[in-house]
Amino acid sequence: MVTANDLATVPAEIWGGSVEAWDGSVEAANDEAFRRLNDADPWVVDVRPAREVLPGYRDNLVLTSGAPMPWEAYVGGQREALIGGALFEGLAADRDEAIARFADGSIEIGACHDYNAVGSLAGIYTASMPVFVVENRTHGNVGFCNFYEGKEPRRLNYGCYDEGVHERLEHVNTVLAPVVGEAIRRRGGIALKPMIARALRMGDEVHSRNAAASILFNREILPSVLDMIEDSVPGVRETMLHLAENDYFFLRLSMAAAKASADAMVVPGSTLVSAMAFSCRGFAIKLAGLGNTWFEGPPPIHQGKLFAGHSEDEITWMGGESPITETVGLGGFAQACALSLQDYQGGSPEVMIERNREMYEITHGENSSYRIPLFGFRGTPTGVDARKVLDTAVLPVMDVGLAGRDGGQIGAGVIRAPRECFAAALDEHAKRYGQS
Amino acid sequence: MVTANDLATVPAEIWGGSVEAWDGSVEAANDEAFRRLNDADPWVVDVRPAREVLPGYRDNLVLTSGAPMPWEAYVGGQREALIGGALFEGLAADRDEAIARFADGSIEIGACHDYNAVGSLAGIYTASMPVFVVENRTHGNVGFCNFYEGKEPRRLNYGCYDEGVHERLEHVNTVLAPVVGEAIRRRGGIALKPMIARALRMGDEVHSRNAAASILFNREILPSVLDMIEDSVPGVRETMLHLAENDYFFLRLSMAAAKASADAMVVPGSTLVSAMAFSCRGFAIKLAGLGNTWFEGPPPIHQGKLFAGHSEDEITWMGGESPITETVGLGGFAQACALSLQDYQGGSPEVMIERNREMYEITHGENSSYRIPLFGFRGTPTGVDARKVLDTAVLPVMDVGLAGRDGGQIGAGVIRAPRECFAAALDEHAKRYGQS
Numbered sequence: 001m002v003t004a005n006d007l008a009t010v011p012a013e014i015w016g017g018s019v020e021a022w023d024g025s026v027e028a029a030n031d032e033a034f035r036r037l038n039d040a041d042p043w044v045v046d047v048r049p050a051r052e053v054l055p056g057y058r059d060n061l062v063l064t065s066g067a068p069m070p071w072e073a074y075v076g077g078q079r080e081a082l083i084g085g086a087l088f089e090g091l092a093a094d095r096d097e098a099i100a101r102f103a104d105g106s107i108e109i110g111a112c113h114d115y116n117a118v119g120s121l122a123g124i125y126t127a128s129m130p131v132f133v134v135e136n137r138t139h140g141n142v143g144f145c146n147f148y149e150g151k152e153p154r155r156l157n158y159g160c161y162d163e164g165v166h167e168r169l170e171h172v173n174t175v176l177a178p179v180v181g182e183a184i185r186r187r188g189g190i191a192l193k194p195m196i197a198r199a200l201r202m203g204d205e206v207h208s209r210n211a212a213a214s215i216l217f218n219r220e221i222l223p224s225v226l227d228m229i230e231d232s233v234p235g236v237r238e239t240m241l242h243l244a245e246n247d248y249f250f251l252r253l254s255m256a257a258a259k260a261s262a263d264a265m266v267v268p269g270s271t272l273v274s275a276m277a278f279s280c281r282g283f284a285i286k287l288a289g290l291g292n293t294w295f296e297g298p299p300p301i302h303q304g305k306l307f308a309g310h311s312e313d314e315i316t317w318m319g320g321e322s323p324i325t326e327t328v329g330l331g332g333f334a335q336a337c338a339l340s341l342q343d344y345q346g347g348s349p350e351v352m353i354e355r356n357r358e359m360y361e362i363t364h365g366e367n368s369s370y371r372i373p374l375f376g377f378r379g380t381p382t383g384v385d386a387r388k389v390l391d392t393a394v395l396p397v398m399d400v401g402l403a404g405r406d407g408g409q410i411g412a413g414v415i416r417a418p419r420e421c422f423a424a425a426l427d428e429h430a431k432r433y434g435q436s
Numbered sequence: 437m438v439t440a441n442d443l444a445t446v447p448a449e450i451w452g453g454s455v456e457a458w459d460g461s462v463e464a465a466n467d468e469a470f471r472r473l474n475d476a477d478p479w480v481v482d483v484r485p486a487r488e489v490l491p492g493y494r495d496n497l498v499l500t501s502g503a504p505m506p507w508e509a510y511v512g513g514q515r516e517a518l519i520g521g522a523l524f525e526g527l528a529a530d531r532d533e534a535i536a537r538f539a540d541g542s543i544e545i546g547a548c549h550d551y552n553a554v555g556s557l558a559g560i561y562t563a564s565m566p567v568f569v570v571e572n573r574t575h576g577n578v579g580f581c582n583f584y585e586g587k588e589p590r591r592l593n594y595g596c597y598d599e600g601v602h603e604r605l606e607h608v609n610t611v612l613a614p615v616v617g618e619a620i621r622r623r624g625g626i627a628l629k630p631m632i633a634r635a636l637r638m639g640d641e642v643h644s645r646n647a648a649a650s651i652l653f654n655r656e657i658l659p660s661v662l663d664m665i666e667d668s669v670p671g672v673r674e675t676m677l678h679l680a681e682n683d684y685f686f687l688r689l690s691m692a693a694a695k696a697s698a699d700a701m702v703v704p705g706s707t708l709v710s711a712m713a714f715s716c717r718g719f720a721i722k723l724a725g726l727g728n729t730w731f732e733g734p735p736p737i738h739q740g741k742l743f744a745g746h747s748e749d750e751i752t753w754m755g756g757e758s759p760i761t762e763t764v765g766l767g768g769f770a771q772a773c774a775l776s777l778q779d780y781q782g783g784s785p786e787v788m789i790e791r792n793r794e795m796y797e798i799t800h801g802e803n804s805s806y807r808i809p810l811f812g813f814r815g816t817p818t819g820v821d822a823r824k825v826l827d828t829a830v831l832p833v834m835d836v837g838l839a840g841r842d843g844g845q846i847g848a849g850v851i852r853a854p855r856e857c858f859a860a861a862l863d864e865h866a867k868r869y870g871q872s
Contacts, residue, residue, distance in 0.1 A: 130451045201776040202648050203638040203809070212638050226673050229665050237662045244655045339809035340637040349810050373639070373775035374785050374810070428517045 022268035022433070026289075026387075029269035033288040034364045034383040036273075037328060041137040044253055045189040047181030049173075051127035054115040054144060055279035058127075061108045062086055065123030065319030066279025067294035068111035071102045077159025077318030077407055078280040081122035082109065084161025088169055089126035113275060114292070117144040118259045118321040120251065121157040121403060128175030128232040129169075134192065135254035136264055143260030145252040147172045151245070153307075153408040154222040159318050179228070179239040186224035192257040195220065196330065197369050199250075200380075205338040206254035207322055207331030208345060208399035213250035218243050219297055251322065265383075266291060269433055271426065272364055273384040276323040276396065276417055280316075285421045287386060290428055297420030299394070304402050304413020305346030316405040323398045323417075329367040329382030332397035332414060333359045336374045345399060345412040355397050355414070356381075362388040362396065386422040386429075395419060442546040458704040458869070462725075462823075465705035469724040470800045470819040472770035473708075473764060476697035477573040480689055481625040485609075485615030487563035490551040490580060494563075497544045498522055501559030501755030502715025503730035504547035507538045513595025513754030513843055514716040518545065520597025524605055549711060551801030554695045554757040556687065556751070557839060559591040565605075565849075566613030570628065570692035572700055579696030579701060581688040583608045587681075589743075595754050614864040615664070615675040622660035628693040631656065632766065633805050635686075636816075636840055641774040642690035644781060644835035644848055649686035654679050667861070687758065694760040702738035705869055707862065708800055709820040712759040712832065712853055716752075721857045723822060726864055733856030737831070740838050740849020741782030752841040759834045759853075765803040765818030768793045768833035768850060772810045781835060781848040791833050792817075796833075798824040798832065802845040831855060 022029065051057045062085040064078060074082055083098045091107050094097035101107040112119040119125065131144040147152075149168050154160040156169060178377070184190060195216050200418060227238045243249055265274040270288035275286055277294075294435040299317045307314070324332035336356040337420030339349045347355075353374065359381035366379030384396050395416035404410035487493045491692065493859030498521045500514060510518055519534045527543050528534035537543040548555040555561065567580040585604050590596040592605060620626060631652050654676070664672045679685055681849035701710040713720055713730075720730040735753045742748070760766035771777060772792040775785045783791075789810065795817035796802075804817030820832050829854035840846035 199638050212648060216656070219651055220682055222676060227674065229662070240658060240662065244658055340813075342809065342812070349812055373778065376778070376785055377776075382599055397804070 006262040033270035042257035046133040063125035085124035136260040139264040145256035183221035184222035210250040295425035297418035300415035306411035329380040469706040478693035483571040493584040499561035521560035572696040581692035619657035619660035646686040727753035731861035733854035736851035746846040765816040
């Protein structure tokens with residue numbers, strides 16, 4: 001039986017009643033988990049520093065992607081990113097001090113998901129970093145994601161930290177985020193689901209392609225922005241010009257929206273996947289019926305397209321929680337909406353379409369808001385059922401950016417979640433619920 | 437042999453040499469016409485009242501869609517639209533006076549194409565109406581199109597004229613157009629081809645769907661707009677909010693861009709179509725090798741989806757020159773980019789895709805800028821060859837709005853150009869060039 005402990009970070013009201021209420025039907029639990037996911041109504045309502053809004057945040061805490069691990073387990077780019085985060089936040093004067101303080105625990109490491117947040121790639125959060133606050137108005141829970149750093153391939157979330165990275169992060173903290181936050185507040189919050197649904201008709205899948213969603217968001221804040229210019233709010237002009245040039249801006253909103261939606265899926269007995277993420281060590285999933293427990297496997301299987309001048313052997317894993325978008329039926333599960341990704345991440349339209357169709361074999365239902373024009377507006381395949389993954393041997397597909405071992409983005413592609421996570425999750429499900 | 441007279445409105449330099457230079461090969465002429473179309477580089481550089489920029493415009497002139505006809509031949513909605521135009525411009529005090537003055541010729545009627553312009557639906561231009569000035573920077577010619585009236589189904593271009601129509605047109609003249617014009621001038625002109633190419637990746641075909649292109653245009657003028665707000669230019673705020681709500685805004689820019697591109701196609705001996713348009717009487721085309729002569733046929737064949745509360749027998753033809761977009765390889769020739777049109781104009785993705793593929797059978801080449809993600813970025817079928825239309829019996833397809841007999845838009849759909857136009861054009865081609 002699931003204990004309340006497993007669900008520490010899930011607000012009690014999300015359970016929709018006591019754990020003992022499970023009636024023994026996995027199918028009914030999955031129906032309910034799907035319904036909760038499908039009914040979620042994410043609104044971005046604010047932008048605030050992590051320390052002010054992430055539950056239980058401490059000033060010496062640095063968050064990163066994937067199932068939580070001890071400091072020693074973080075290697076390569078993800079380790080570099082943690083060190084960079086500590087330096088950016090001023091938690092250590094230099095690299096050596098940062099390493100020593102991570103080792104002695106005076107700088108703490110946390111897993112983003114434990115704070116209702118999701119991280120892109122290495123997924124570093126520090127106390128001062130602004131985050132989008134996304135409320136699920138159907139179920140009352142909140143999800144968070146911090147800001148896109150910009151187009152430069154060298155970014156903290158890709159394991160890089162230098163003067164340029166520092167400046168761009170500082171610019172987010174002091175200029176972009178305050179302006180975007182005020183624009184959002186002046187709108188009284190912005191519903192993200194209709195915007196995402198619309199972007200799917202405009203060539204996005206809101207994971208690796210956000211070109212339409214980003215300008216739709218800009219359009220949505222335009223009335224606030226015009227008022228703010230009249231009110232002489234500083235930084236508005238440069239923020240708007242920055243947003244206009246950053247087609248990836250919306251990803252962090254789609255991630256926060258997905259997190260706020262997926263967190264509502266906690267339903268005893270359900271075998272539906274409620275989170276997918278990876279770290280430098282490997283891939284991991286959560287099930288809607290098993291609360292906050294991660295089930296780990298090896299790193300994902302990938303197939304990608306590298307930027308000029310890079311080679312396959314440079315590809316490295318340094319974390320990633322953007323697969324929360326696939327968890328809710330977007331990204332790879334909507335890639336037939338975004339066929340121009342063939343340019344960016346490789347593949348052909350035929351392969352992308354087939355891959356998207358295949359996801360219907362492993363999902364519980366079809367999204368009633370997110371729809372695919374190419375499939376006659378059929379809803380996106382939504383709610384991965386771990387049982388179907390094992391039965392069909394079809395692995396969930398995700399559209400991701402690829403990181404290089406020396407840091408920075410070196411390409412993009414698709415990954416598949418490893419089978420082992422699903423097997424481990426169903427083993428535990430069988431232990432707890434006596435069937436699966 | 438083509439005479440200079442046939443080409444009265446085509447600048448001499450567009451001919452690329454003397455008419456006698458034709459070497460007797462239709463294929464070579466078509467290669468050249470296609471090359472000219474494909475190489476065109478349309479930039480919007482200004483917004484000006486028609487009287488200031490349309491060549492030879494007179495204050496008592498009202499333009500309308502289709503091959504030119506005498507006043508008596510205009511019936512139904514197109515006649516109503518002409519009368520509305522005269523009233524809007526103050527050329528007559530009331531309806532009866534307008535009719536009398538059209539009849540005695542003291543208000544003149546012209547065909548949009550003869551003034552390097554294209555009209556949407558009834559396509560009414562009057563002297564004070566602002567037009568987009570689009571320069572083809574490769575070939576030096578200019579194309580024009582006036583402004584979208586807004587979402588309201590009752591519009592002058594759909595044969596309606598009343599207080600509301602008048603107010604919206606006046607608002608375009610006095611607020612929207614001056615602001616948009618200044619924003620364009622401050623940018624030093626805006627290249628439309630890359631914007632259209634981008635919109636094709638974002639679910640538009642820039643005829644019946646312009647949702648992406650419209651916001652891309654808004655984004656492009658943003659730097660000007662921010663400056664204009666600082667400079668306290670009046671009307672900026674309301675213009676930007678208006679643009680943000682009007683997904684059809686860009687159509688007039690895509691039409692003007694298409695006109696400026698197609699007009700560069702004039703090449704002796706060519707059998708490629710350089711214009712397609714219709715009036716209340718019927719459909720008509722021009723050939724690149726036959727200058728300014730229209731070849732007429734019956735009204736188009738249609739298949740559409742009507743707004744709630746309307747029926748098939750209400751559909752009426754009151755003109756339309758937006759098929760200039762299909763002439764250059766957009767609209768119906770790119771509808772596999774815009775599958776969400778199935779909602780608006782009916783049909784299924786399969787039918788739309790098949791229809792788009794079919795257009796390759798009747799076109800000379802594939803556009804090197806306008807590409808279709810679903811077809812692996814194959815260029816759109818471009819440059820309809822009248823010979824292929826007759827040989828294959830495949831008729832060019834166009835995405836259009838449908839007008840009702842009582843005025844206003846009552847739906848949307850696809851139309852096919854009638855075979856007769858192509859037969860008539862090739863007869864004339866045979867007479868002039870001795871083969872076809």
